Amino acid sequence: MTSMLQFVPILRLHIRRYDKLTSDQEYADFHSFSKYMKHVEDWYGKYEMRQVMEGSRNKVKRRVYLATDDPGIWNETLNYEEYEFIGQRKFTDRASDEKTRDTPAGLFQIANEINILSMCNFIVCTLSSEVGTLAYEYMQTLHLNAADKVLSLDAEYGPTGVPVDLHQAIYSHNVEGELSLQPGMLATGYQQWNGYFYGTNNGINWQLYPSYKVQATLPVFAVKNGEFNVDIF
Incomplete structure (x- = not known):
């Protein structure tokens, strides 16, 4: 007997603003709602293409679960009529006010949102936010x-303030004032929380380079005089 149950995809958006943009101790940049939605559209476009290739003629309802501390974003969703946006607007109102966010009820709602975010097909977020990071870590369980179920508009997953993973360039990059890269070239640097690393590919010159043009790689270990050495450059 054929099951009547159908797989219904749903994406999650987590958009954190307010204290992340106003606090001197934070390093997040503003990203427009349209920038988040571009990646949602890309995901659904690829999903629908796979459905057609597999012979399915069913029209996919584009559903998005929205978690945010900015009430104004709910008005922006009206510009995307082909999408159904789901979420807890009362949570958004509470999260937008520090007095109501930092309460037992506010903590419970944040934990609930993290749990919901983790149970999805794909998350578009900023991993500079602890909520986005926790949702991604829950997904790993x-x-x-x-790793292919999350897209961050700023930081990669990992520590901040220290040299991050060694990177290998996958695209060339030749922008005046930034670090020059060629495919296969190695570089290492510091996370800047805005889509860039500040690093070097020769151990001398330090400049910015975009995170989307590199991928994390493992260092090459060499044995010399009975000791392990890391060969980076």
């Missing part, structure tokens, strides 16, 4: 590898 539900999948063998959830």
Whole structure:
């Protein structure tokens, strides 16, 4: 007997603003709602293409679960009529006010949002936010590898303030005032929380380079005089 149940995809958006943009101790940049939605559209476009290739003629309802501390974003969703936006607007109102956010009820709602965000097909967020990071870590408990189920508009997953993973360039980059890269070239640097690393590819010149043009890689270990050495450059 064929099951009548159908797989219904849903994406999650987590958009954190307010204290992340106003606090002197934070390093997040403003990202427009349209910038988030571009990646949502890309995901659904690829999903629908796979459905057609597999012979399905069912029209996919584009659903998005929205978690944000900015009430104004709910008005912006009206510009995307082909999408159904789901979420807890009362939570948004509470999260937008520090007096109501930092309460037991506010903490419970944040934990609930993190849990909901983790149970999805894909998350578009900023990993400079602890909420986005926790949702991604929860996803790892539900999948063998959830690395391809999240897209961050700023930071990569990992520590801040220290040199991050060694990177290998996958695209060339030649912008005046920024670090020059060629495919296969190695570089290492500091996370800048805005889509860039500040680093070097020769151990001398330090400049910015975009995170989307590199991928994390493992250092090459060499044995010299009975000791392990890391060969980076």
